[in-house]
Amino acid sequence: MIVAEQKPLEEIRSLTGDAKRVLVVGCGTCVTVCFAGGAREAAIVTASLRMASKIDGHEKAVTEATVQRQCEWEYLDEIAEQVRHADLVLSLGCGVGVQALAERYPDAVVVPGLNTTFMGLPLEQGVWAERCAACGQCILGLTGGVCPIARCSKQLLNGPCGGSSKGKCEVNPEIDCAWQMIYDKLKSQNRLHLIMEITPPKDWRTSRDGGPRKIVREDLRLPVAGKV
Amino acid sequence: MSDLNGYKSGSNLEKILRAGHFAVTAELGPPKNADAEVIRKKAALLKGCVEAANITDNQTAIVRMSSIGAGALALREGLEPVMQMTCRDRNRLGMQGDLLGAYALGLRNILCLTGDHQTFGNHPQAKNVHDMDSVQLVQMVVGLRDKGCFQCGEEIKGVVPRFFVGAAENPFGDPFEFRPLRLGKKAKAGADFIQTQMIYNVPKFREFMKRVVDLGVHKQTYILAGVGPLKTPGAAKYMRDQVPGMDVPDEIVERMETAGKGIEDKKAKAAAYREEGLKICIDIIHQMREIEGVAGAHIMAIEWEEAVKPIVEGAGLLPRPVVEAVPST
Numbered sequence: 001m002i003v004a005e006q007k008p009l010e011e012i013r014s015l016t017g018d019a020k021r022v023l024v025v026g027c028g029t030c031v032t033v034c035f036a037g038g039a040r041e042a043a044i045v046t047a048s049l050r051m052a053s054k055i056d057g058h059e060k061a062v063t064e065a066t067v068q069r070q071c072e073w074e075y076l077d078e079i080a081e082q083v084r085h086a087d088l089v090l091s092l093g094c095g096v097g098v099q100a101l102a103e104r105y106p107d108a109v110v111v112p113g114l115n116t117t118f119m120g121l122p123l124e125q126g127v128w129a130e131r132c133a134a135c136g137q138c139i140l141g142l143t144g145g146v147c148p149i150a151r152c153s154k155q156l157l158n159g160p161c162g163g164s165s166k167g168k169c170e171v172n173p174e175i176d177c178a179w180q181m182i183y184d185k186l187k188s189q190n191r192l193h194l195i196m197e198i199t200p201p202k203d204w205r206t207s208r209d210g211g212p213r214k215i216v217r218e219d220l221r222l223p224v225a226g227k228v
Numbered sequence: 229m230s231d232l233n234g235y236k237s238g239s240n241l242e243k244i245l246r247a248g249h250f251a252v253t254a255e256l257g258p259p260k261n262a263d264a265e266v267i268r269k270k271a272a273l274l275k276g277c278v279e280a281a282n283i284t285d286n287q288t289a290i291v292r293m294s295s296i297g298a299g300a301l302a303l304r305e306g307l308e309p310v311m312q313m314t315c316r317d318r319n320r321l322g323m324q325g326d327l328l329g330a331y332a333l334g335l336r337n338i339l340c341l342t343g344d345h346q347t348f349g350n351h352p353q354a355k356n357v358h359d360m361d362s363v364q365l366v367q368m369v370v371g372l373r374d375k376g377c378f379q380c381g382e383e384i385k386g387v388v389p390r391f392f393v394g395a396a397e398n399p400f401g402d403p404f405e406f407r408p409l410r411l412g413k414k415a416k417a418g419a420d421f422i423q424t425q426m427i428y429n430v431p432k433f434r435e436f437m438k439r440v441v442d443l444g445v446h447k448q449t450y451i452l453a454g455v456g457p458l459k460t461p462g463a464a465k466y467m468r469d470q471v472p473g474m475d476v477p478d479e480i481v482e483r484m485e486t487a488g489k490g491i492e493d494k495k496a497k498a499a500a501y502r503e504e505g506l507k508i509c510i511d512i513i514h515q516m517r518e519i520e521g522v523a524g525a526h527i528m529a530i531e532w533e534e535a536v537k538p539i540v541e542g543a544g545l546l547p548r549p550v551v552e553a554v555p556s557t
């Protein structure tokens with residue numbers, strides 16, 4: 001899932017500027033699961049903004065709404081009226097949600113209430129960790145299911161570097177060395193031959209380096225009106 | 229390659245190693261400014277003591293004069309440089325462009341490195357590159373030379389850069405049992421020589437080298453054992469406890485501590501520490517010469533270039549040999 005964190009209230013307040021009517025929009029999917037921008041968090045941010053604006057004497061009318069999935073235009077239709085009445089929309093969706101809102105409502109001023117951080121999973125209650133960097137050409141089949149792009153600090157394809165020590169990454173002892181994990185996994189499965197060959201340089205075109213990406217599936221597209 | 233008389237690059241380091249001499253290299257750290265004089269002074273300290281000197285590339289992720297610029301200056305002083313190049317700061321375009329420029333300036337040796345992570349340095353906010361890793365960089369530089377092709381496969385029309393290509397390996401990094409195999413990968417990528425991380429734990433290094441020799445990797449690449457003089461017991465402890473991938477046994481720390489015992493005068497104490505540091509380093513070089521598969525020593529006297537001459541002399545490795553003869557193959 002996409003993992004995000006709420007921005008500090010101070011930053012959120014400064015992003016809302018002098019808008020009189022603010023609509024806080026939560027999202028019911030990833031950011032609900034990671035406790036950053038679901039209905040519960042939207043209610044708290046709404047109350048906090050209201051309170052803070054009251055205290056500083058420039059009271060704002062703050063309302064809230066949570067959609068099931070902020071990253072798809074069609075899910076945003078249900079809040080059309082509320083958006084129209086707001087001077088500013090504070091999105092508690094991930095970066096995709098913020099942009100979906102801004103695209104669906106081109107006249108609305110939309111600002112982010114979250115910092116979208118990574119694609120990852122919950123390790124335990126309250127702890128999330130990165131797993132994938134969406135490089136566009138998955139090599140997990142070579143690396144025992146451990147991603148060196150997202151999880152090695154230097155994105156090495158022929159690791160580990162010289163800084164790997166006691167299972168930890170040189171960057172800090174909080175980070176597990178991805179290449180130690182790759183080695184251990186492949187060794188336990190008797191598949192070390194997979195990393196004995198030199199992995200050639202990656203073609204980063206499938207990653208962000210090729211420019212913004214888009215997937216077109218002709219088999220799924222609807223027929224264009226007027227064309228047969 | 230008739231122009232190079234059968235040598236891959238014709239560098240002094242290559243000639244010495246091909247001739248079978250126990251090679252000596254050292255390290256020259258460029259300044260954190262644009263002062264050419266610093267390079268001249270340091271080059272004067274190393275000239276004649278070593279085959280070639282590594283010029284570090286933004287070492288520990290701290291901005292310094294570039295290894296190519298400093299290398300070209302060293303060359304003018306008569307000291308052969310080994311240009312270090314990390315994968316941290318440039319992509320394949322930047323690296324190949326720099327390789328062409330470096331060759332045109334007369335540089336002939338390169339050491340391919342991953343690079344310390346930028347969070348250790350003075351620009352922790354920087355974006356790192358890591359378009360390629362060090363193994364792939366070795367392959368690329370070898371490809372420029374042996375295939376006359378850029379990494380993309382396009383032919384180089386005109387002068388082809390022919391470097392003597394090195395890589396590093398840390399025998400003390402984890403997983404320990406994979407290190408000799410990874411060294412093998414670097415040899416397979418075409419590394420002509422290897423310089424290791426600083427060795428203080430000699431028994432563990434022996435174990436590593438035994439595996440390397442069993443795998444036959446020492447026959448595919450020249451292995452230079454990394455050594456370095458300690459300045460103080462504090463430095464030894466710091467390396468033991470704080471530097472990931474360093475292995476400094478307690479005996480070494482104790483040897484350093486003992487050296488200063490009973491000496492009150494601060495200056496005399498510091499001098500005693502330094503002397504012991506040099507002695508330890510010389511001892512380790514002697515031990516390295518006995519280990520099968522070790523082709524030379526790489527002395528890392530970081531910001532202490534003055535130490536190199538007494539170490540090389542103390543190890544009985546002066547004067548350095550001169551090789552002009554054509555190799556047999």
Ligand code: SF4
Pocket residue numbers: 131132133134135136137138139140147148149150
């Ligand atoms: S290899 Fe690429 S796609 Fe696969 S997990 Fe890693 S970043 Fe994601």
Ligand code: SF4
Pocket residue numbers: 151152153154155156159160161162163164165168169170171176177178179180
């Ligand atoms: S220590 Fe491991 S995870 Fe960290 S950069 Fe090196 S190989 Fe990658």
